[in-house]
Amino acid sequence: MKKLILFLLLVIWMTGCGGEEAEKDEGTETAQSKEMKKDMDEKAEEASDTDNLEDKGTDGKNNLGDMKVELSGKASIKEESVIIEGESNLLPGTFIYSSGVTDSGFASSNFINKAEVQEDGSFTFEFDGISKSTTVKLKLYNTKDETKKHYGENLEKVTGPQKYKTENHGEFEVKTEFYINADMPMPYTIPIEIPKWEKEPEDYGDANVWMEAKVDSDHRYLYFHGKSNLVEGTQVGGNLRKASGIIDAFSFGHTRVNPDGTFELRVPYHQLKQGMYMPIQVKPKNNSWDDFVSAYGEQGEKWKGNLVKNDKDDKYLEYIVEIDAPNFDPAEDVGLTVNEEEVKMQMPDHLLFDFDKSELKPEAKKILDKVIQDLQELEEGTDIQINGHTDNVGDSDYNQELSKERADAVWNYLKKNGDLNGLQVEKQGYGDTKPIASNKDEDGQEKNRRVEIVINPKETDS
Numbered sequence: 001m002k003k004l005i006l007f008l009l010l011v012i013w014m015t016g017c018g019g020e021e022a023e024k025d026e027g028t029e030t031a032q033s034k035e036m037k038k039d040m041d042e043k044a045e046e047a048s049d050t051d052n053l054e055d056k057g058t059d060g061k062n063n064l065g066d067m068k069v070e071l072s073g074k075a076s077i078k079e080e081s082v083i084i085e086g087e088s089n090l091l092p093g094t095f096i097y098s099s100g101v102t103d104s105g106f107a108s109s110n111f112i113n114k115a116e117v118q119e120d121g122s123f124t125f126e127f128d129g130i131s132k133s134t135t136v137k138l139k140l141y142n143t144k145d146e147t148k149k150h151y152g153e154n155l156e157k158v159t160g161p162q163k164y165k166t167e168n169h170g171e172f173e174v175k176t177e178f179y180i181n182a183d184m185p186m187p188y189t190i191p192i193e194i195p196k197w198e199k200e201p202e203d204y205g206d207a208n209v210w211m212e213a214k215v216d217s218d219h220r221y222l223y224f225h226g227k228s229n230l231v232e233g234t235q236v237g238g239n240l241r242k243a244s245g246i247i248d249a250f251s252f253g254h255t256r257v258n259p260d261g262t263f264e265l266r267v268p269y270h271q272l273k274q275g276m277y278m279p280i281q282v283k284p285k286n287n288s289w290d291d292f293v294s295a296y297g298e299q300g301e302k303w304k305g306n307l308v309k310n311d312k313d314d315k316y317l318e319y320i321v322e323i324d325a326p327n328f329d330p331a332e333d334v335g336l337t338v339n340e341e342e343v344k345m346q347m348p349d350h351l352l353f354d355f356d357k358s359e360l361k362p363e364a365k366k367i368l369d370k371v372i373q374d375l376q377e378l379e380e381g382t383d384i385q386i387n388g389h390t391d392n393v394g395d396s397d398y399n400q401e402l403s404k405e406r407a408d409a410v411w412n413y414l415k416k417n418g419d420l421n422g423l424q425v426e427k428q429g430y431g432d433t434k435p436i437a438s439n440k441d442e443d444g445q446e447k448n449r450r451v452e453i454v455i456n457p458k459e460t461d462s
Helices: 002-054 145-151 290-296 364-375 396-417 442-448
Strands: 071-077 081-088 095-102 113-116 123-128 134-141 163-165 172-180 188-192 211-217 221-228 235-241 247-256 263-268 277-282 308-311 314-322 335-339 342-348 383-389 424-429 450-455
Touching: 071 134, 071 172, 081 095, 081 134, 113 123, 134 145, 172 188, 211 277, 211 314, 211 335, 221 235, 221 277, 235 263, 342 364, 364 396, 364 450, 383 396, 396 424, 396 450
Parallel strands: 383 424
Antiparallel strands: 071 081, 071 188, 081 123, 095 113, 095 134, 134 172, 163 172, 211 221, 221 263, 235 247, 235 277, 247 263, 277 314, 308 314, 335 342, 342 450, 383 450
């Protein structure tokens, strides 16, 4: 009996020791498990954050903070305001800086501002309405420590088509640009889109520079769509010239080469004439920055090829684009513009009429006689519109009637003094309903007071 009791006590003691050891092991295992679980949770959280950053969603909300930055949206242009409703995948709290440059090259204080990116990546700007056409730029404002830490001190971590080189090597800007044409009838909307660049040329940055460009136009601008192997950021441009080589006043423009070597150059014009051409030039004095100098030299001394020109001791590049113009010869102050097959002769009212009158001035007859010569060369059956227009000063009904009387006066003279019976002619007075410039200032009002002769009109009611 005693032996049995002793055996049972021994079993109980051994079981107790084993349980204590098991508890120690279990406690150790639990602590280790907790540490491992914590480590795994942290890694999972990091992975989750990375997944969120690398999500390539296109709505600008699911990929906030992604290094492939996207800036898009729309701009609503009205007489009284310009409102930008932007979308992005930038970190919330990041700032976007806005600025503007007019066609004449002057900074527009109207567009200097900054906006904060919201939790969904959106941002908003609101500006006063404008009277001068302006290029507006929106760029990532890299001044906050959080922004610099995430995107890089010089935005070097950013990728994507909206990252651009600057004049300082190794420094970048992230931006989007759009153009507000103050002469277009308002309101209208401009889409702010993400560009899609082509693959850069195999000889990108080569000293043997080549360029090519196609040109088209509307009734305000010539548009040169160019390609080259020039380094990104190179300034190109120039001044439209007449057949004689004389500069055509106020018809100039400059732009910069895109990351893929392409460029889009916009040049305003008033009157196209046969023999006109556009010399697209590159000058070292306008490109004295690191990457350009490294590729081509401070004075362009590394350049070679048939685009290289010399002006005394200065080298520059020049590519000539011939302009296709209609075979017309209007008076000097008469505008002649082209949009595909549609041709417009725009005659300011002061060339034809006294203030508030619809009787032709004596000197108007010389101008209209030149118009007759051009119209008589047209094929029989060509559609012609003669349209009268005014500014918005005064009563709208009165302006409409005055514009109609002036259109009638012009047609009556043309018909009486020329052989135009084979043409299909319509006359219309539009008053102030179809401005070609802003009526906010006298310069715009003067442009709007006009009589247009439209040949091959695209639309029968304009």
